[in-house]
Amino acid sequence: MHYMRQVWTVAAKDLRSELRTKEALNASLSFALVILLLFSFAFDPTAELTREISGGLLWLVFAFAGALLLNRSFARELENDCLDVLVTSPVPASALFLGKALANWLLLLGIELVCLPVFGVFYNADWARQPAWLALVLLLATWGITVIGTMFSALTVNLRLRELMLPMLVYPMLIPCLMAAMQLTTALVAGQTPSGDQLAWLRMLVGFDIIFTALSVALVETVLIG
């Protein structure tokens, strides 16, 4: 219980900071909306084409927007040497990591929830035909993006080219998560209920989240302290 309170304290601090400055949120959200708009001009999508590209388009937009958001996660701690103060506090490095990941997850989910209706309007798509399944995929895949992104945000925080390094390191790691999310989202936007292969993708998404959460929690102290 005490541990979860520490996680929430860190998450609440990050959420409050971000909602007050909106530095990463504005950049990330406007980037996502612009990409959705530009692709709608580029493709002039028919209903059939929209169904085919929906998963890929949405998750690439979410992943790119996520990188903008995640870059700030540990970078904001560099101002005034706040990272040192957090690391020297009695909060375990894993709780610090999970708190930051939780804040990033909620922020990225918020961006996704704004983007989905916009996607529906620009592409004339009924994206909410399987709302419960789609919510599950969003929750799982967004956690996958944020857990890896937050970890690499910690790893690259002291690099001068961190804005460049983070996407270069994160995207290859995210391939299994994004593939699963794209496949499932394409099927869900087409109105299919997941079955067979799609359930295997869902299991892979769950496995991906569990493995990378456990790895990150185990390694974050080494990343932060050396």
Added chain:
Amino acid sequence: MTALAIDNVWKYYGDYPALRGISFEAQRGACVAMLGRNGAGKTTLLRILAGLSRPSRGAVRVLGMDCLSPDVRRATGVLGHGIGIYDELSAYENLRLFAALYGLERPHQAALEWLERTGLERVRDGLVREFSRGMRQRLAVARAFLHRPSLLLLDEPFTALDDRAIALLQGLLRESLASGSTIVMSTHQLREALELATHVALIVKGRLAHAGERTAAMVDDPGYLYRTYGEA
């Protein structure tokens, strides 16, 4: 009782040894002034004591425990080069946050008490980014002392402080010493440091050149230490 035990600590940055076999002990209630020129290794050693870095070789015990243990972190207050407070939070939110992170039972009361002690109660809801430099420094001092640490690690604590913040910090340090806390501070401001210090550790090029009690000769003539044990 030993508060700090540093045993043959080496720290390498690449091939360069920033610390070379440092060993010394500090008893509880001691105030150790860690002196040395720029680049001598004072900050590196303080970062190891604070659990921000691991020694390449050697061991450090703080309050009889590993310096990375949560109990040691809970008992340690750190004031480094940066103020360690969030610009986009208010003074109250900053102190409330650190009170919660340190597991204080009544974080709200603790934050209010320290806002009052540092003379910031009238601006408690103001964002730190709108504060003057002196107000930010006082808030940083409050953040470091908020959880009543029994070990204080201070890196150049008097540098860039205004008169009011220096007076506040000196008062709090004396109060902490009187209550049995241990203080380790690195500093170039010899006079302020030696007035408070009970012990002195002089580091020269990563090596411990001298460790021992502060003497009257050191206070009367701050250059004495460097002439006697260190670089001229």
